[in-house]
Amino acid sequence: MSASERREQLLDVALEILTEEGAAALSIDAIAKGAGITRPVVYTQFGDLAGLLDALVDREEKIVLTQLAKAIPLNVGEVDPDDVIINAIETFLNAVREHPRTWQIVLTPPQGMPRSLHDKVVERREAVIDQITPLIAWGITKRGGPTGLDYELLARIILVLAEEAGRLTIAQPDSYSTEKLVTQARVLVAALAVDQPAAT
Numbered sequence: 001m002s003a004s005e006r007r008e009q010l011l012d013v014a015l016e017i018l019t020e021e022g023a024a025a026l027s028i029d030a031i032a033k034g035a036g037i038t039r040p041v042v043y044t045q046f047g048d049l050a051g052l053l054d055a056l057v058d059r060e061e062k063i064v065l066t067q068l069a070k071a072i073p074l075n076v077g078e079v080d081p082d083d084v085i086i087n088a089i090e091t092f093l094n095a096v097r098e099h100p101r102t103w104q105i106v107l108t109p110p111q112g113m114p115r116s117l118h119d120k121v122v123e124r125r126e127a128v129i130d131q132i133t134p135l136i137a138w139g140i141t142k143r144g145g146p147t148g149l150d151y152e153l154l155a156r157i158i159l160v161l162a163e164e165a166g167r168l169t170i171a172q173p174d175s176y177s178t179e180k181l182v183t184q185a186r187v188l189v190a191a192l193a194v195d196q197p198a199a200t
Helices: 003-021 028-035 039-046 049-071 081-098 100-107 115-143 151-171 178-190
Strands: none
Touching: 003 028, 003 039, 003 049, 003 100, 028 039, 028 049, 039 049, 049 081, 049 100, 049 115, 081 100, 081 115, 081 151, 081 178, 100 115, 100 151, 115 151, 151 178
8 A cells, every 4th residue: 555545544544533433532543443554654644643633634625625616606607596506505415425524524523623623614614605695696686586685694594504404414314315405495595585577
């Protein structure tokens, strides 16, 4: 096994321990045992547990950023604004199913995780809100309402709903399929009033 492959293996083991047993169970010894190697191999790769955690946070953040980039469109073109929101939610939920452990530490961070993870999660949430607020403003205007909405507040509400859908996907994937959650999201979006003819 190459050094890079070993590194990925150790990060995978650490992520599994975090999501299954919590941060209190995470140690160099536990990671070494989980990987079937000796402790010096872990130290050689990361220096210490803090170094391993930093590497893990960096790796999982890259996965999150890549998947968020797919979910949040930069250019929407001439499309139905409701479809833009629904497609973004569906893409996000598919991402959660693809990398459930990654999203678990983002949506439900284990107690005892380093401050750097908390800070990155907060920073990323604010960045997502900044990205989707103008998208929502465009969508509400294009669909013709409802009027009088605070777009930034609506963006926060939508994000909270999407995050809860993500948590349900992780905790009860059989009970809360992507299709079921997306269908309910579509019903909610369609229920938003239209106060004037849609913009063209």
